[in-house]
Amino acid sequence: MNLLVTGGTGFIGRELLKHLTTYSITLLTRDEQTARKTLHHTDCGNIHYVDSLDSFNDLNEFDAIINLAGEPIADKRWSETQKKRICDSRWKITETLVELIHASTKPPAIFISGSAVGYYGDQQDHPFDESLHVNQDTFAHNVCERWEHIALRAQSDQTRVCLLRTGVVLGEGGGALAKMLLPYKLGLGGPIGNGKQYIPWIHILDMVRAIVCLLETEHASGPYNFCAPHAVTNAVFSKTLANSLGRPHFLFTPKWAIKLAMGEASCLLLDSTRAKPKKLTEIGFNFSFPHIDSALKNIVANSR
Template identity: 65%
Template structure:
């Protein structure tokens, strides 16, 4: 299979490439030489690096497009400029890819495009799946809703579209877990606020396996919650992490402290999203890590 991949040097993309070694991959990256260096242990000679899409007038030669590119949403405060960067990095590239798919006489069979569970906004303690329709004024919903809307324009009888509503991806290196570990190792870990907000998490292995499953399943299309079947509250996650590390769990970070430190982006920590991966499991996908304690034990073992 010939795959056009964006975001291949990112947190999820780097891991995904390890599972695409039997495919021919064309990787879109702003810095090809830097990407070659970053991916030197992952590239099995099956990756071609390109810096822009200008050389393509169509995507007739591709079997699939996987679109994971986008400015990290949680790394900086949401200033007006940063919001523009976050949106533009997702929307414009997705529009360009959709235009190329429309220009193809034999377009890719599947377009897999990123999104996030932030689409749902704060749903408190209520469990839900992909059938939930949301009208939310929050910035995460705005970003995801338009991103999905643009990606869905690629759908036709010849091209199916799969949207990845991704939860908090846990990996041995990088991402949210890596930021949490230093204070927890020092015995300074604890819940955020009351800790009652639900956290839709997913082990990195299941994240990339899920993408590959959608790539290889011809009847898969639409929105998919990429998160484990058993979301936990922030307090449950915090307790389990402290227990796994054999550290105390006595401190609590007040909500106002995080709101002061992060501004508007603190909603990423306090919105309660009890999302279930109903569509993925109904397709027949089996999670390697559906419960948080075995997932953390595995991840921390590899982190060591």
């Protein structure tokens, strides 16, 4: 199977490529030399690197597309410039891919495109699945809503579209957990705000296994919540992480301090999202790490 992959050098993409060694991969990257170095231990000779889609008139040669490209959403404050960078890095590449799919006489059978649980916004402590329709005027929702709308234009009798509404991806060597570990290791970790907000987390291994599951499940289409079946509150997550590291857990970060430090982007830490992966379980996907304690113990053990 021939795959076109974007975002392959990111935290999720790097792990995903380890699970695609039997596939022929064309990897879109802005910097081929850096990508080759980053993927040195992953590339089994099955990856072909391209730095632009300009040479493609169509995507007839590909069986599937996995679109993970996008500026990290939590790395910087959401200035107007950063907001534009976040949007453009998602929308423009997706629009180009959709146009190339439409130009194909034999288009890829599946288009897997990124999104995030930010689509749902703050849902407090109410559990919900992919059937929840949201109409909000927040930046996170608007980014995801338009991103998904663009991707869904590729849907046809020949091409199915799957949307990855991704939660907080946990793993060693990157993602949200990499930023959390140091203060917790120093005994400075603790819940954020009142700690009652739900975190829709997922282990990196389940993240990439679920992508492969969508790739290989011919009837899978539409939005999928990429989060473990057992979301936990920030307080429970924080205490579990401290325990897994054998560190104390008594500090907390007040809500006002997070808002002061992060501005509008503070919603990423303060919104409560109790998303359920109903559609993944319906297609038979089994989570290796459905509970937060075993997930964090695995990651901490592997990082030592």
